[in-house]
Amino acid sequence: MKIKLSNEWPYQLLFLIAVIFSYVNFYELSLAVWLIILFITVKRYYSKTIIILCAFYFALVVFGITRAFFYQHNLYDIIRDISYFIKPIVGLLIGYQCFRSKDNNFFLTTIYVALVISIIHFALLANAFMTYNINYVHQIRYYGGYFSDFETYAVIILIFHKKFQLNLSTRERITLLTIIGVSLCLYLARTNMIQFIIISCGLFGLYQLSKKKIIIISALILCGIFSYKIIYDMNPSRTATGFENFLFKIKNAPKEIYDPYVVNDDSPRFHDNFRSYETKITILQILNKEDGGLWFGNGFGAIVNYGTTIHTNDATQVKYSPILHNGYTTVFLKTGIIGLIIYLASMFYLSFLGEKTDDKYLNNVKLLINSTGIFLFISTLIFLGFYLKLDNKSLFVGGLLAYYEILNKEKKCIK
Structure with a gap:
């Protein structure tokens, strides 16, 4: 397999570095690297589209800082929240700035970057197997990682290779799909399964509704409900290992989003539905204050009191959390x-961005952008969407937008 470097290789390398550091569970370091790359790759020109998209997230930053003046939050907590909330802006701009011409084919770059991530993932797992003799699903995820949105995108692009005009031989495509696909499966991530399904449906054009597509979507929903019912009736054990443990997580997924009856009693229900507990106590905390927090929030620096010390996946203990x-x-x-409305508006903007054209290639790129916007609605429920410390979707979206604009501009010039 030959990997040909284009004239854009410095930007491809910087994009690779940005993606790699998004997997590093040391937020201060990864953000510092992102900021350096951001300043190195600054453009002279930015489109209206990327400015509007970043403006949504910038508005949330301004809003959060303004509201912080109404409280006596710790300065460190305020600065930390600012760093969390600027991450989508930084990621979108890095992705956008790294793709400057058609020579840097966005889809090939994504695939080769995902290949590097996969090899690193295999190396981490191999070391864990030899050093710690891991046997259980939670151990595989602890040492190898809990998800990989970027590799999911690469697998989707390889599967839908005809839509993205990949200049790869069948042998190259199968090799890449096998390596990246196996790596992706080893994350055993429900969110990546959902990501794959949602974006694949988008690329099939199922969200451009017609009578036939409504029937197909309805059939898929019914299949999903039926499959969930089968898993629910199987009653997989929460203490099981291997695949049964994965099935239990699927069964428990709806309650993780919101379970109104979950309480902090150190029971299995509390630990299984901790995300739901976070949401419940946050809502109660805001409703118990008559200071406009319902509409305007508690500002940057606000934290949630869990009421007890919680053990995290990072092997730390926390009682107060700034990010849920x-x-x-x-x-x-x-x-x-108000902030929720702004945030939802950013996802709507992404989901309906671009115009349908008679250029199939351009239209397929648009579908990928729109499908990602739809996926963000779901991923925000589970893993913070663009705001996750380990997120790299913003890098992908920023690069994809730049490439879409390059293709669109080229098409207009030909006309």
Whole structure:
């Protein structure tokens, strides 16, 4: 397999570095690297589209800082929240700035970057197997990682290779799909399964509704409900290992989003539905204050009191948290209902961005952008969407937008 470097290789390398550091569980370091890359790759020109998209997230930053003046939050907590909330802007701009011409083919770059990530993933797992003799699903995820949105995108692009005009031989495509696909499966991530399904449906054009597509979507929903019912009736054990443990997580997924009856009693229900507990106590905390927090939030620096010490996946213990698993809850805590409206508007903007054209290639790129916007609605419920410390979707979206604009501009010049 030959990997040909284009004239854009410095930007491809910087994009690779940005993606790699998004997997590093040391937020201060990864953000510092992102900021350096941001300043190195600054453009002279930015489109109206990327400015509007970044403006949504910038508005949330301004709103959160303004609301912080109404409280006596710790300065460190305020600065930390600012660093969390600027991450989508930084990621979108890095992705956008790294793709400057058609020579840097966005889809090939994504695939080769995902290949590097996959090899690193295999190396981490191999070391864990040899060093710690891991046997259980939670151990595989602890040492190898809990998800990989970027590799999911690469697998989707390889599967839908005809839509993206990939200049790869069948042998190259199968090799890449096998390596990246196996790596992706080893994350055993429900969110990546959902990501794959949502974006694949988008690329099939199922969200451009017609009578036939409504029937197909309805059939898929019924199949999903039926499959969930089968898993629910199987009653997989929460203490099981291997694949049964994965099935239990699927069964428990709806309650993780919101379970109104979950309480902090150190029971299995509490630990299984901790995300739901976070949402519940955040809403109660805001409603118990008659200071406009419902509409405007408690500003940057606001934290949630769990009421007890919680053990995290990072092997730390916390009682107060500034950032929650649910992105909507986090935005609501800092900026209230107004902030939620702004955040939802950013996803709507992405989901309906671009115009349908007679250029199939351009239209397929547009579908990928729109499908990602739809996926963000779901991923924000579980893993904070763009606001997750390990997120790299913003890099992908920023690069994809730049490439879409390059193709669109080229098409207009030909006309």
